[in-house]
Amino acid sequence: MGKPTGFIEYVRELPVDRAPQERVNDWKEMHHHMPEKRLRNQAARCMDCGVPFCHTGKMINGMASGCPVNNLIPEWNDLVYRGLWREALDRLHMTNNFPDFTGRVCPAPCEGACVLGISSPPVTIKTLEAAIAERGWEEGWIVPEQPRRRSGKKVAVIGSGPAGLAAAAQLNRAGHQVTVLERDDRPGGLLMYGIPNMKLDKRGVVERRLQVMEKEGIKFICNANVGENVEAQLLRKDFDAIVICTGATQPRDLPVEGRELQGVHFAMDYLTASTKALLDISNDIGKDAGSDVGNDASDSPIHAFDKDVIVIGGGDTGTDCVATAMRQGCKSLTQIEIMQRPPLERAADNPWPEWPKVYKMDYGQEEAAARFGADPRSYLTTVKHFGADTRGAVKEVVTIQIDWRRNDQGHLVPIEVAGTEKIYPAQLVLLAMGFLGPERMLLKDLDVELDARGNVQAAHGRFATSIGGIFAAGDCRRGQSLVVWAINEGRGAARECDRYLMGTTQLP
Known part of the structure; x- marks a missing residue:
């Protein structure tokens, strides 16, 4: 430990964000860089707590507590404090293949479990992780590393999201010899099309890592939809093993009157179309995807320009929809959230080291508040039905307030509160209510067993499906979860796949 009194001497600091009024005019990343001296001061706050919980990676009450990839956080904090950035990067890469991704998009359950957070603001772990990764790129320390020898075995990884990329890198x-099959026109899965550019830059962050992986010998094949234009059973003949990393891409629907109207879309369809249009434009005019070229209403099949937008769902995907609609120039924006507003501080039934369920304004809500004057979220609200105009398009959303009460079985259920109906004008409605599991076509063709929730049946730690030589990792196995859990599972599946192929493994 470098500075025993660091947590007393220094207050928690985060990088300064670009002003909401400025950043909604482009698709560039939101954060300014923090000077090295201040970063080292932040690392000095890591307090040699004796029993660190930041890297435990446990599930407590259904939420992650500590880092799911078990990052050696106190060790690289100490190295950053000492100015040993290269050593900090090496230590970080021991457990995490993609700290440049997680340092941007992870909600940082490590910080929720930080021991310092019991009595003071926690260590800025996520900021330091991102800084270490960026230092690695700037200094040229992150370079392609070919394996010392080839095994002669071939593995197909289906899906190029975070689980698939982690599995591919480790294998x-x-x-x-690893081949990654991706059904979209660009590799990256959720990282490419499910997370907007201002949150995770495609050219400067995702594609640079993919290029390194290609130079290491990994082959990416796009527009390869296994189960449709690629026969699943042929993969079993052509490859020695298969790792399924298709994610949980089956969205939760909202079966209310008017659901079929034009202008009502799943959130991921909207986010994918917006990012695809942005990247296509930047290719055409030779600019970075984050520049202020924008993507106007003629570029994307689903667009928010000059529309009243309703986002239904309060998670990360909903926030990303809010931020995207703001950049596309929506007329108004409301976010419907069925849960109650969280408290400002931890409640008594949400103790450390659980993930703190407290109220916060994420980047999208900050931007909407800056333009429209208030947090756009309407809590304890559900949708009754959608109203149509004369053309069969959505024109309004009718909502009602709800109250959560326990039924005879003791389960909390939403009860409508009479007389609280409200009508919102809407020409674009985005359903961001989570995901139900993986799509079935591929799984049916491979004939793997599913669990009671419709996910691939494969025990955590073994990741082996019911079919020999086929493994599963990430959201298709565990259900909708965090990017960092997907990386954890991709690494674990690679380890067990290697053991299956070689009889033993040295992968962590």
Whole structure:
């Protein structure tokens, strides 16, 4: 530990964000860089707590507590404090293949479990992780590393999201020839099309990592939809093993009157179309995807320009929809949230080291508040039906307030509060209510067993499906979860796949 009194001497600081009024005019990332001296001061706050909970990666009450990839956080905090950035990067890469991704998009359950957070603001772990990764790129320390020898074994990874990329990176490191099959036109999965550019830059962050992986020998094949234009059973003949990392892409629907109207879309369809249009434009005019070229209403099939937008759902995907609609120039924006507004501080039934369920304004809500004057979220609200105009398009959303009460079985259920109906004008409605599990076509063709929730049946730690030589990792196995859990599972599936192929494994 570098500075025993650091947590007493220094207050928690975060990088300064670009002003909401400025950043909604482009698609560039939101944060300014923090000077090295201040970063080292933040690392000095790591307090040699004796029993650190930041890297435990446990599930408590259904939420992550501590880092799911078990990052050696106190160690690289100490190295950053000492100015040993290269050593900090090496320590970070021991457990996490993609700290440049998680340092941007992870909600930082590590900080929720930080021991310092019991009595003071926690260590800025996520900021330091991102800074270490960026220092690695700036200094040229992150370079392609070919495996020392090839095993002669071939592995197909289906899906190029965070689980698929982590599995591919680890299997390639073990010497296997890895082919990643992606059904979209660009690799990256959720990282490419499910997270907007201002939150995770595609050219400067995602594609640079993919290029390194390609130079390491990993082959990416796009527009390869296994189960449709690629026969699943042929993969079993052509490859020695398969790792399924397709994610949980089956969205939760809202079966109310008017659902079929034009202008009512799933959130992921909207986010994918927006990012695809942005990247296509930047290719055409030779600019970065984050520049202020924008994507106007003629560029994307689903667009928010000059529309009253309703986002239904309060999670990360809903926030990303809010921020995207703000950049596309929506007329108004309301976010419907069925849960109650969280408290400002931890409640008595939400103790440390659980993930703190407290009220916060994420980047999208900050931007909407800056333009429209208030947090756009309407809590304890549900949708009754959608109203149509004369053309069969949505024109309004009718909502009602609800109250959560326990039924005879003791379960909390939403009860409508009479007389609280409200009508919102709407020409674009985005359903961001989570995901139900993986799509079935591929799984049916491979004939793997599913669990009671419709996910691939594969025990955590073994990741082996009911079919020999086929493994599963990420959201298709565990259900909708965090990017960092997907990386954890991709690494774990690679380890067990390597053991299956070689009889033993040295992968962590």
